[in-house]
Amino acid sequence: MSSYSSSHTASSSYSSSKELSENEEPETRNWLDLPRDVTASILLKLGAVEILTSAQHVCTSWRSICKDPVIWRTIDMQNLGDLHIMPDDLEILCRRAVDRSCGQLVDINVEYFGTDDLLKYITDSTSHLRRLRLVYCDDISDEGLCEVAGKLPLLEELDISIGNISKDSLEVIGRNCPHIRSLKFNMEVFRRPHIELDDEAFAIAKTMPELRHLQLFGNKLTNVGLLAILDGCPRLESLDLRQCFNINMEGALGKRCAEQLKDLRRPNDPTDDYPFDATIPDGGSFDEDYPLGISDTDFLSDDDYEYDFYAFSDGSDISDDVGYYFDPDTY
Amino acid sequence: MASSSKTITVVSSDGDEFEMTMKAAEQSKLITHMLDEFGVSDKVPLYNVNSETMAKVMEYCKKHADHEAAKEEDGGAAIGAGGEEELKKWDDEFLKVENGLLFNIILAANYLEIKSLLDSSCQAVADMIKGKTPEQIREIFNIKNDFTPEEEAKLRSENEWAFQED
Numbered sequence: 001m002s003s004y005s006s007s008h009t010a011s012s013s014y015s016s017s018k019e020l021s022e023n024e025e026p027e028t029r030n031w032l033d034l035p036r037d038v039t040a041s042i043l044l045k046l047g048a049v050e051i052l053t054s055a056q057h058v059c060t061s062w063r064s065i066c067k068d069p070v071i072w073r074t075i076d077m078q079n080l081g082d083l084h085i086m087p088d089d090l091e092i093l094c095r096r097a098v099d100r101s102c103g104q105l106v107d108i109n110v111e112y113f114g115t116d117d118l119l120k121y122i123t124d125s126t127s128h129l130r131r132l133r134l135v136y137c138d139d140i141s142d143e144g145l146c147e148v149a150g151k152l153p154l155l156e157e158l159d160i161s162i163g164n165i166s167k168d169s170l171e172v173i174g175r176n177c178p179h180i181r182s183l184k185f186n187m188e189v190f191r192r193p194h195i196e197l198d199d200e201a202f203a204i205a206k207t208m209p210e211l212r213h214l215q216l217f218g219n220k221l222t223n224v225g226l227l228a229i230l231d232g233c234p235r236l237e238s239l240d241l242r243q244c245f246n247i248n249m250e251g252a253l254g255k256r257c258a259e260q261l262k263d264l265r266r267p268n269d270p271t272d273d274y275p276f277d278a279t280i281p282d283g284g285s286f287d288e289d290y291p292l293g294i295s296d297t298d299f300l301s302d303d304d305y306e307y308d309f310y311a312f313s314d315g316s317d318i319s320d321d322v323g324y325y326f327d328p329d330t331y
Numbered sequence: 332m333a334s335s336s337k338t339i340t341v342v343s344s345d346g347d348e349f350e351m352t353m354k355a356a357e358q359s360k361l362i363t364h365m366l367d368e369f370g371v372s373d374k375v376p377l378y379n380v381n382s383e384t385m386a387k388v389m390e391y392c393k394k395h396a397d398h399e400a401a402k403e404e405d406g407g408a409a410i411g412a413g414g415e416e417e418l419k420k421w422d423d424e425f426l427k428v429e430n431g432l433l434f435n436i437i438l439a440a441n442y443l444e445i446k447s448l449l450d451s452s453c454q455a456v457a458d459m460i461k462g463k464t465p466e467q468i469r470e471i472f473n474i475k476n477d478f479t480p481e482e483e484a485k486l487r488s489e490n491e492w493a494f495q496e497d
Contacts, residue, residue, distance in 0.1 A: 030473070031473070035441060038449070042456045043457075045454055050461065054460075054468065055460065055465075057478075057483075057487075058469055059469070060477050
C-alpha cells in the first residue's frame, strides 16, 4: 500500500497539520495552512480592487501572496459600482495592479473607467496580453486603441462593447493581431434601425480570418455584411446577431448560418443572458415613422443617462464611426 | 475505461471505507491516476482525508457524475440550460457548511484534484470575504494580525481614500 502514498504530490503543509487535526476542533483550523496557490485562487476571485484595498491588509502571509506577480496575470476590475471609488482612483489602483504583474499580465478586464492613457500603460507593461475587455469605456478612443494595437501581438480575445470604437480600430486590430479568435463589439440599440451600416462587418471580414466567436449585438449590418463575415471568417463557430434588425434570416443566408455555425443567435432571440442592458423602446417593434416629440432621452434607462449624454456631447454630428444616431430635432 | 457499474473502494484516514462508481471516481484526477497505475482491485487509501470530509466529497462526486451521465444521454436534452443552473444551485447549498468542514473540503479537493469542487469551494470562501474589512476577515478565519505597527501605518497611507476603517 505504500506505493500509493508515494505516488501523490499533495502539499506537505497539509500533511504536517493533519497530525494535529484529528485532535483539534474544526473551529481552530488555521486558514494560513492552506497551500499558497489555493489561497491565491481564493484571493483572485475577489478581484483586483479588494485584493489591493482589503485582502493584502489582513496579515503578512496574505500580503506576500498579494505581491506575487503570479496572481496579477489576471486583473479583473468590473462591477465596481458598489465600492464607491472614483474613476481616477480606480485608474490608480489599476496601474498599481499592472505594476504588480511585472510584465506577466495576460488578461485584463476594465469597466467604465478605462482611458487612452491607462490603455497605453497596460500595453506598455506586457507583450503577453491575450484577453482584453474594455467595456463602457467611453474615454477610450479610436486613436488610443489604434496606437496600442501593435503591442498586442498575442491578443486572442477582445471585448470593446458599448464604447466609442469604430471600424477604423477594428481594421487596425485585425491587422496587428493575427491570433484574434473572439470579438465582442456590442452596441446599445437606438431607435433608428433602418440605417444600414456594413462598415464594421466588412472590417471584421477583411482582417480577422481566425475568428471563432463573434458577438455583434445591436449592430446595423445587413445581409451583405453578414455574408462578408461568413466568407471572411471561415472558422467562425458562434455568432450573436441579436438586435441586428437589418438582417433577414429567411432564405438561403439563414440556412447557411445554421449550417456553418455551431451556435447562432438570431436578431429576435431572447436576451436574458446578455450582460448589458438590452431594453429597446416600443418593446421591439419598429417602423420607419416615429411620432414627433419623442426624444432619445425617453429611451434611456437611469443607468445609461449620464453615459449617453457624455457620448452625445457634440450631438449635432451624425457620425458613422460612433454608431449612435442622435437627432437634434427631437431632442 | 471500465463500465460505470463497476465500483471502487476508498479508505479515509479514520479507516472508514467508501464505495464509489468508476464515473464518480473519475471526478478526481488523483484517484483516476492511481487506478490507472495500480489497478482497481485494491482499496485506495486516502490518508489525507478524514471520514467527515470524505462523505461530503463522495456526495459531490456522485452528484456530478450523475449530471454528466444525464448530459451524455440523448445529447444533453435532458439537462438543457436549466440543468447547469440547477447544478450550480446544488453546489451552493452543498457548500453551506461550517468553516472547518469547508476548509477540509478545499484541502481534499486540492489533494484529490477535483477541479470543479476546488473552484466552487474557493469561490464560497471568496464570497465570505467580499466587501469585508481586513479586521472582519481576520475574525472569520481566526487569523492573527502580524503586521508591525509601522507596517500597518505604511499600508494605510497607501490606500487612505479607499481603506475602510472598522
